[in-house]
Amino acid sequence: MTASEVQNSHGFEPRIVAFVCNYCTYAGADLAGTSRLKYAPNVRIVRLPCTGRVSPLFILKALQQSADGVLVSGCHPGDCHFTSGNLHARRRWTVFRRVLDFVGIPEERIWFSWVSAAEGGKFADLINDMTDSIRKLGPFSAYDAMLSEAGLVRSTVQELIV
């Protein structure tokens, strides 16, 4: 089933991959859950030790393989469990988002945020905002032709259709 067919039969639901740090944003997401906050089910959370662990390749691969949007989120500056992992990551993203933009991968699909363990509400709002925003942008299909040339297909499992 291609992305456009999905759109026709069910309406497009974006797939968002979130790379979050264990100590802040993951705990924030947990708080959103235990607080019974409702937020869009479009997000797939990948928990990592720190945002400093987020290789730019994670973002690239996610976009290439099925994500319509990618979120990277970690501790506020000064709150990093490892003191400075998020500050190193911040520099990396500053550069990497410019690289992506320059090669034509829209910046609007890659979101960065700081969400602390106490900000369950912020996490829920962020996911809702992002889902709405990516839904408006539509499926990320820039890679489709390249994938089929390489004998691959963008993930066809539409498990997000609810």
Place this chain on the structure above:
Amino acid sequence: MSIGISIERAKSMLAAGEVSLIVGYAIGSTNDRRRPMLATNVDDAAKLVVDAACVDNLAMYTTRVGEAKRVGIFLRSSGVRAMNVLAAESQIDPTRFVIFAFDVDASGNVSAMEGSSLEEFRDRLTRDVVDAETSATIAKFQAMTSAERFAFWRQQFSKCIKCYACRQACPMCSCRRCIVEANQPQWICPSATTLGNTEWNIVRAFHLAGRCVECGNCSRACPVGIPLHLLNTMLAEVVEDEFETIVGRSSDQPAVMASFKNDDPQTFIK
């Protein structure tokens, strides 16, 4: 200072055994081209040529000079900056090198630059002026939509044959094992499909962020003419604008991507 004096000095140092290797240029496959030459004896050194046609950045040899105790090397300003970055990354021992730096002005006149050790070039060098065509192309990119830019690079990267000449020619690509050869896990598709090529070129560009000195070796080495320097120039501008850093000004400059400031820009972070 005349470049002739530099060349004579290099030759006499080799003859006297003060250096055991000279990395310089000789006449290339046609009379108007220059190729890198590694001279270990006076006969080879007699073939040394330094003129406006010497465009390759020989700093890429600094990580590959083997056992030679002292090495003389001819470099443009970007080459000296490349050596600073490599020294800062502990990839080379700068005390092994005697630098014969030269400068080429707009009308093609070559002159020798003062100084023969990295320390003597401290904080003296800056980015080369970006040529008008490159600036114009980068400016044009800003006016394009994402889809247009993606189409442009897709077309460019579809030509890539994964020969890795860009990497071999790059002074900064000094990793013994490149990410593209790592296969557990395999991050980058090794076949020369547009997909794998795009991944490779994006990742290589990113690995050069805050390290590239814009010498242009990659673009010149590319057998299919992918304008890799566009990516690198764009990145150097980002690094200069966002982190107020010009790469390779001294051999103890903190690595841009391995350091941070508390007030680094973060307007894009929600």
